[in-house]
Amino acid sequence: MTDNARHLGTSPWATYRGALVMAALLAALAFAFPSVDVGAHPMDERNAGFVQGVDGVAVAPFLYLGAKHMATGYDHLLFLIGVVFFLHRLKDVVVYVSLFTIGHSLTLLVGVLGGVHANANIIDAIIGLSVVYKGFENIGGFERLFKVRPNTRVAVLIFGLFHGLGLATKMQEFTMSDNGLVANILSFNAGVEVGQVLALTFVLIGLTFWRSRSSFLRHAFFTNTALMLGGFILTGIQIAGYVLY
Amino acid sequence: MTQEPQAVSPRKILLATGAALLVAILVLLVAVLPAEYGIDPLGAGKLLGLLALAQARPIVVQESEYRLDQIELELLPGEWVEYIYRFEQGDSMVFSWQATGPLSYNFHSQPDDAPRGYSESFDAGESSEAYGSYDAPYPGIHGWYWENLTAEEVILELNTAGYYRSATVSRDRVSGEHALRSLSELTFRADTP
Numbered sequence: 001m002t003d004n005a006r007h008l009g010t011s012p013w014a015t016y017r018g019a020l021v022m023a024a025l026l027a028a029l030a031f032a033f034p035s036v037d038v039g040a041h042p043m044d045e046r047n048a049g050f051v052q053g054v055d056g057v058a059v060a061p062f063l064y065l066g067a068k069h070m071a072t073g074y075d076h077l078l079f080l081i082g083v084v085f086f087l088h089r090l091k092d093v094v095v096y097v098s099l100f101t102i103g104h105s106l107t108l109l110v111g112v113l114g115g116v117h118a119n120a121n122i123i124d125a126i127i128g129l130s131v132v133y134k135g136f137e138n139i140g141g142f143e144r145l146f147k148v149r150p151n152t153r154v155a156v157l158i159f160g161l162f163h164g165l166g167l168a169t170k171m172q173e174f175t176m177s178d179n180g181l182v183a184n185i186l187s188f189n190a191g192v193e194v195g196q197v198l199a200l201t202f203v204l205i206g207l208t209f210w211r212s213r214s215s216f217l218r219h220a221f222f223t224n225t226a227l228m229l230g231g232f233i234l235t236g237i238q239i240a241g242y243v244l245y
Numbered sequence: 246m247t248q249e250p251q252a253v254s255p256r257k258i259l260l261a262t263g264a265a266l267l268v269a270i271l272v273l274l275v276a277v278l279p280a281e282y283g284i285d286p287l288g289a290g291k292l293l294g295l296l297a298l299a300q301a302r303p304i305v306v307q308e309s310e311y312r313l314d315q316i317e318l319e320l321l322p323g324e325w326v327e328y329i330y331r332f333e334q335g336d337s338m339v340f341s342w343q344a345t346g347p348l349s350y351n352f353h354s355q356p357d358d359a360p361r362g363y364s365e366s367f368d369a370g371e372s373s374e375a376y377g378s379y380d381a382p383y384p385g386i387h388g389w390y391w392e393n394l395t396a397e398e399v400i401l402e403l404n405t406a407g408y409y410r411s412a413t414v415s416r417d418r419v420s421g422e423h424a425l426r427s428l429s430e431l432t433f434r435a436d437t438p
Contacts, residue, residue: 052367240284
């Protein structure tokens with residue numbers, strides 16, 4: 001449907017280039033300021049201690065940590081729910097989730113291994129806004145209010161990059177031993193995908209069941225509004241954290 | 246993208262988005278900000294008792310006075326020693342150790358319910374001194390592993406004070422308890438150079 005960019009309106013968001021420029025501006029914002037430690041879901045103390053103290057390759061623990069982090073990462077999950085909400089064909093689900101995966105894997109790996117440091121609060125606020133964006137798009141907000149149909153795939157990929165930066169900032173809070181770091185981060189990344197698959201399975205089961213009912217479209221509007229609510233709260237928490245510290 | 250709600254008016258979308266934003270701001274002001282940051286602009290956080298969540302508990306109350314410990318350990322080239330304290334939940338200590346030469350050290354802990362051989366390292370490296378404080382995150386045994394990787398004998402002195410319960414020293418051939426001191430034994434030198 002919206003494979004290629006469409007110029008339904010004059011909004012800069014509607015083109016590939018426009019989307020990239022927007023993303024670059026957001027990224028610049030995230031890198032311009034020093035970070036403060038109030039993450040959306042920082043690791044619990046014991047896991048944090050483990051990550052800091054590990055020396056050497058530890059595939060299984062990092063795999064588990066990645067899965068745990070994704071499965072309990074409600075900011076990432078809310079975005080994913082928004083993405084798959086109206087995707088009926090498994091093929092579409094695979095395409096969009098793959099785009100998201102490519103995005104967050106890229107920035108997670110580059111972020112941790114390349115030492116790319118971004119402000120965690122700003123990144124998490126952008127992640128919160130990604131949830132609002134998806135909910136807003138799902139209720140037809142862009143089409144109806146702005147007469148624009150943004151490229152969903154590009155948006156998912158770009159937001160995926162920010163989600164990955166969010167993952168990276170959580171890991172960067174620790175000074176990890178270089179010994180085995182590459183293997184460990186790759187394991188963590190793989191774990192994130194495992195957690196994602198698990199979470200999506202439940203989400204899709206629920207959605208499929210729900211879609212069979214006639215009330216789906218009616219309630220879909222309310223649910224996506226609730227998604228926006230969740231996104232706004234997440235964003236607010238992060239902005240508060242940024243401002244207050 | 247496939248199906249989308251068809252007959253939704255722009256006004257409805259605007260209202261929904263606006264409502265989401267307003268409710269979010271309300272939730273933030275009434276619940277999240279008080280609970281997470283201790284900021285209570287509407288006073289509702291205090292009313293709901295959420296403000297208490299943000300107020301940290303810097304004081305940990307103990308039942309008896311704290312203990313002191315001092316030990317001198319000599320490490321021949323290649324020798325290692327392990328010095329461990331038993332901590333219960335909430336116990337903490339301050340520590341200070343100095344050695345006549347560089348030592349490989351590893352401060353690690355083993356929770357009570359952990360599987361055999363499991364340990365968590367909190368600080369490791371190579372140094373001839375270290376100072377700090379430690380809050381035991383769980384009950385178990387916590388302490389140092391030192392190893393002399395140099396070709397010369399290294400003498401290490403450890404001084405700690407805290408609420409640990411007992412101390413054990415282990416070496417290659419022998420291990421045993423090390424008697425802790427009590428506060429009453431602490432005397433100050435009247436003449437300072």
